[in-house]
Amino acid sequence: MTDSQLRPTDEAGVVEIVNAARAHSTPLELVGGGSKRTLGRPVQAASTLSLAGLTGITRYKPAELFIAAKAGTPVAEVEAALAEKGQRLPFEPIDYRPLLGTEDTVPTMGGVVACNLSGPARINAGAARDLLIGIRAVNGRGEAIHSGGTVMKNVTGYDLCKIMAGAHGTLGVLTEVTFKVLPQPQSVATLLVFGLGAEEGRDLLSRGLGSPFEVMGAAHLPAAAAARSAVPAVAGAGRSVTALRLEGFAASIAYRREAMRDHLDTDADIEVLDTDTSAVLWREIRDVATLLAPDDRPVWRLSVAPTHGPGVAARITEALPAALLFDWGCGLIWLAPDVPAGSSGAATIRPAVQAVGGHATVIRAGETIRAAEPVFEPQPAPLAALATRIKEAFDPSGLLNPGRMVSGV
Amino acid sequence: MLAMPKPDHQVLSRRGEIVAGLRERVARPDQVIDHVDELRAYETDALTAYRQMPMAVVLPTTTEETSRVLRFCHDQGVKVVARGAGTSLAGGALPLEDAVVIGVSKMNRVLEIDLDNRAAIVQPGVTNIGITQAVEHEGFFYAPDPSSQIACTIAGNVGMNSGGAHCLKYGVTANNLLGIEMVLMNGEVIRLGGRHLDAGGYDILGLMTGSEGMLGVVTEVTVRILHSPEGAKPVLFGFDSNEDAGAAVDAIIGSGIIPVAIEFMDKPAIKVCEAFAHAGYPLDVEALLIVEVEGSKAEIDALLTRIEAIAHDQGAVYVRRAGSTADAAAIWKGRKSAFGAMGRISDYMCMDGTIPTGQLPHVLKRISEICDGYGLGVANIFHAGDGNLHPLILYDVNRPGQLETVEACGADVLKLCVEVGGCLTGEHGVGVEKRDLMPYQFSEIELDQQRRVKSAFDPQWLLNPHKVFPLEDAGAAIEPTRAAAAG
Numbered sequence: 001m002t003d004s005q006l007r008p009t010d011e012a013g014v015v016e017i018v019n020a021a022r023a024h025s026t027p028l029e030l031v032g033g034g035s036k037r038t039l040g041r042p043v044q045a046a047s048t049l050s051l052a053g054l055t056g057i058t059r060y061k062p063a064e065l066f067i068a069a070k071a072g073t074p075v076a077e078v079e080a081a082l083a084e085k086g087q088r089l090p091f092e093p094i095d096y097r098p099l100l101g102t103e104d105t106v107p108t109m110g111g112v113v114a115c116n117l118s119g120p121a122r123i124n125a126g127a128a129r130d131l132l133i134g135i136r137a138v139n140g141r142g143e144a145i146h147s148g149g150t151v152m153k154n155v156t157g158y159d160l161c162k163i164m165a166g167a168h169g170t171l172g173v174l175t176e177v178t179f180k181v182l183p184q185p186q187s188v189a190t191l192l193v194f195g196l197g198a199e200e201g202r203d204l205l206s207r208g209l210g211s212p213f214e215v216m217g218a219a220h221l222p223a224a225a226a227a228r229s230a231v232p233a234v235a236g237a238g239r240s241v242t243a244l245r246l247e248g249f250a251a252s253i254a255y256r257r258e259a260m261r262d263h264l265d266t267d268a269d270i271e272v273l274d275t276d277t278s279a280v281l282w283r284e285i286r287d288v289a290t291l292l293a294p295d296d297r298p299v300w301r302l303s304v305a306p307t308h309g310p311g312v313a314a315r316i317t318e319a320l321p322a323a324l325l326f327d328w329g330c331g332l333i334w335l336a337p338d339v340p341a342g343s344s345g346a347a348t349i350r351p352a353v354q355a356v357g358g359h360a361t362v363i364r365a366g367e368t369i370r371a372a373e374p375v376f377e378p379q380p381a382p383l384a385a386l387a388t389r390i391k392e393a394f395d396p397s398g399l400l401n402p403g404r405m406v407s408g409v
Numbered sequence: 410m411l412a413m414p415k416p417d418h419q420v421l422s423r424r425g426e427i428v429a430g431l432r433e434r435v436a437r438p439d440q441v442i443d444h445v446d447e448l449r450a451y452e453t454d455a456l457t458a459y460r461q462m463p464m465a466v467v468l469p470t471t472t473e474e475t476s477r478v479l480r481f482c483h484d485q486g487v488k489v490v491a492r493g494a495g496t497s498l499a500g501g502a503l504p505l506e507d508a509v510v511i512g513v514s515k516m517n518r519v520l521e522i523d524l525d526n527r528a529a530i531v532q533p534g535v536t537n538i539g540i541t542q543a544v545e546h547e548g549f550f551y552a553p554d555p556s557s558q559i560a561c562t563i564a565g566n567v568g569m570n571s572g573g574a575h576c577l578k579y580g581v582t583a584n585n586l587l588g589i590e591m592v593l594m595n596g597e598v599i600r601l602g603g604r605h606l607d608a609g610g611y612d613i614l615g616l617m618t619g620s621e622g623m624l625g626v627v628t629e630v631t632v633r634i635l636h637s638p639e640g641a642k643p644v645l646f647g648f649d650s651n652e653d654a655g656a657a658v659d660a661i662i663g664s665g666i667i668p669v670a671i672e673f674m675d676k677p678a679i680k681v682c683e684a685f686a687h688a689g690y691p692l693d694v695e696a697l698l699i700v701e702v703e704g705s706k707a708e709i710d711a712l713l714t715r716i717e718a719i720a721h722d723q724g725a726v727y728v729r730r731a732g733s734t735a736d737a738a739a740i741w742k743g744r745k746s747a748f749g750a751m752g753r754i755s756d757y758m759c760m761d762g763t764i765p766t767g768q769l770p771h772v773l774k775r776i777s778e779i780c781d782g783y784g785l786g787v788a789n790i791f792h793a794g795d796g797n798l799h800p801l802i803l804y805d806v807n808r809p810g811q812l813e814t815v816e817a818c819g820a821d822v823l824k825l826c827v828e829v830g831g832c833l834t835g836e837h838g839v840g841v842e843k844r845d846l847m848p849y850q851f852s853e854i855e856l857d858q859q860r861r862v863k864s865a866f867d868p869q870w871l872l873n874p875h876k877v878f879p880l881e882d883a884g885a886a887i888e889p890t891r892a893a894a895a896g
Contacts, residue, residue: 062663063663063766116612118607151795153795154835155569155834158616158863159618163862303607305528331526357604358609386613
């Protein structure tokens with residue numbers, strides 16, 4: 001795909017490389033650890049710019065609830081440093097390696113931002129974009145810029161952190177990222193409710209999410225997905241499992257799990273998982289791969305209003321058999337359609353999402369499919385034109401990850 | 410005094426024709442205000458030291474009208490300033506003499522409450538508190554709670570990414586928005602987000618939030634609503650020094666507890682608030698903290714007991730856990746009436762920097778030295794948990810030269826915030842007030858990057874120009890060229 005790899009060790013090196021790329025009109029494919037290199041459209045670039053040489057936690061102030069790290073710093077290194085002080089990244093970033101078959105790679109903090117990762121906690125704690133409070137980056141003009149800082153409340157100038165989060169490296173080369181962090185909970189409990197249909201599951205999750213008990217995860221696993229879990233209580237259920245996660249101080253969780261049970265007011269069977277078992281289940285839900293399907297079908301990620309989740313899934317699976325699971329109160333659908341090789345299922349999936357509003361992203365598919373079809377949600381003309389103008393405002397020569405999100409941009 | 414841009418006389422000379430054109434684009438003639446007596450209500454916002462009478466005010470009732478009005482102004486080369494309730498403390502909604510103001514006050518309906526998706530869809534002129542009032546009978550609320558929440562509109566909250574006292578737990582506006590509909594300067598209508606989470610492409614919703622009305626005019630907003638906690642209770646602590654209070658904040662957060670709010674007041678602020686609100690604040694301490702937690706009664710008691718033990722270890726000399734709802738209200742009343750109470754005794758300029766919380770004692774000492782140097786008094790009120798500082802610098806507006814003095818003093822305080830690793834504004838915005846300080850926070854290259862973002866939305870710089878960026882190079886004729894040449 002590319003014939004040379006550039007590996008700077010500091011921001012000045014990145015500036016130099018982008019300037020050289022600009023002078024020679026040679027686009028760059030940006031890579032951190034490479035764990036999500038197949039997420040998005042294939043990039044046609046003469047050179048690869050690896051950020052793996054920009055590593056290290058630059059500042060960590062537990063009492064001020066922030067951590068800053070260079071873009072190539074392994075996520076695991078940051079998580080370990082936080083864990084040592086009893087803290088964590090609140091948005092629970094998904095580890096895409098099992099799903100994308102990149103187990104031998106090292107996901108980096110820059111990748112977390114570029115792909116705006118999140119996990120089950122997103123429904124309460126937000127995504128990477130919500131906790132990202134500072135960036136340093138080099139734009140497509142070879143200029144080093146910063147936005148934000150180390151504080152949560154900051155409205156000084158436009159919030160370029162937000163536009164960089166989820167831009168998949170098309171607006172700038174991230175060199176350093178700063179996140180707000182929060183304490184790890186002392187205790188976690190998961191209420192499992194068995195045997196509900198998708199719509200009943202959604203209604204139950206909605207009751208939980210609409211309670212005062214601060215739900216930190218709300219997923220519905222159809223029977224087939226539940227059967228693949230490593231948690232015996234889930235795998236052995238032989239039916240669907242609807243899961244609600246509560247986190248906090250031990251005394252508080254002891255109270256809230258009972259209060260929640262009363263609040264849900266269901267005749268269905270309920271079981272409660274403890275802190276350690278909860279961790280296993282929610283990691284499976286976060287990373288999706290083992291619950292969805294162990295094969296190489298295309299995998300889609302759909303975001304819709306939670307009330308529409310089961311309906312959208314039903315409309316798709318009527319035409320196209322698919323493995324699926326729901327997170328975010330049924331607003332997030334992970335879907336692996338059973339389609340012939342060379343097809344993604346877009347013709348069925350996209351209209352189903354567009355009918356209710358939301359977005360659908362191809363997370364896993366062969367390179368041919370990703371080159372030929374939109375990977376991200378197609379946008380109405382005025383919005384697409386605005387996005388193109390934003391791209392040009394950062395990268396006028398189209399040097400950075402050209403075509404990663406939209407063909408020709 | 411801040412300099413104001415020179416109006417475009419070519420545009421001013423066409424005022425009659427422009428007003429007539431605006432009237433053709435709305436349903437009723439009274440939606441366009443052009444009489445000087447009525448225009449006066451729009452000549453300033455909450456930065457009242459500055460006034461600029463606009464050419465006309467338009468009050469659209471629909472997205473379509475907003476789009477027609479913007480398209481017309483775009484085609485006529487007329488500048489537009491969008492206005493919520495005009496509560497901006499930084500002059501973000503300050504009109505221009507050669508501009509048309511678009512007010513959202515006639516778009517003030519709650520369109521839909523969607524409890525199943527925990528969302529509310531409202532028109533831009535709905536007040537912040539109006540959203541909570543629309544859902545509280547169901548036990549829900551809208552989390553961001555700026556001090557001006559009774560008056561300020563959700564459109565203004567989007568423009569300024571407003572915060573409040575409770576963002577330590579619930580985040581700021583950006584974290585509580587699900588979607589918006591907006592109109593670009595050229596009249597194009599763009600919808601971002603909805604009842605689902607995250608963007609399918611670039612996070613333009615995130616970029617719009619806090620863009621101070623310079624990128625688009627918001628015509629509809631979808632917010633996340635939350636179920637209210639079972640209960641909430643504050644505890645009041647007094648300390649003998651700002652250092653002890655600062656250390657207590659660090660120790661509470663360091664223990665793994667994230668209270669819903671931690672508010673700080675220094676001695677001058679305590680005195681004035683107590684005289685006004687009779688909250689029962691101790692007057693013999695140097696600093697007060699109000700710490701509030703939420704949950705069930707048992708959860709609250711357990712958390713407050715831990716927090717009290719930590720505060721005690723950090724040298725708290727006064728502890729008062731709210732004994733009743735009335736007592737809790739009294740504790741908060743003192744804090745919430747601070748700005749009004751201060752206004753009774755003196756004119757003041759309210760600053761809004763954010764600092765790393767570890768710098769609190771140092772910064773308070775330096776603020777006091779800076780204000781002493783200018784011969785001005787200062788009272789400090791502070792969202793301590795998130796480092797958002799509100800020094801109120803006291804002055805006398807009627808004394809010649811005092812406005813200039815207090816502005817210079819305020820600028821020094823904000824430069825200090827940047828120096829210690831913070832920022833110029835935490836929640837009030839840059840507006841006109843801090844636009845000339847932007848070079849302290851950003852390099853010229855960084856400002857140019859932001860200017861190019863502005864140009865991507867509004868190539869002619871017609872929408873709320875002369876805000877955020879330093880005035881000397883913010884002429885509408887300069888920037889697009891600059892951005893184009895640079896691009």
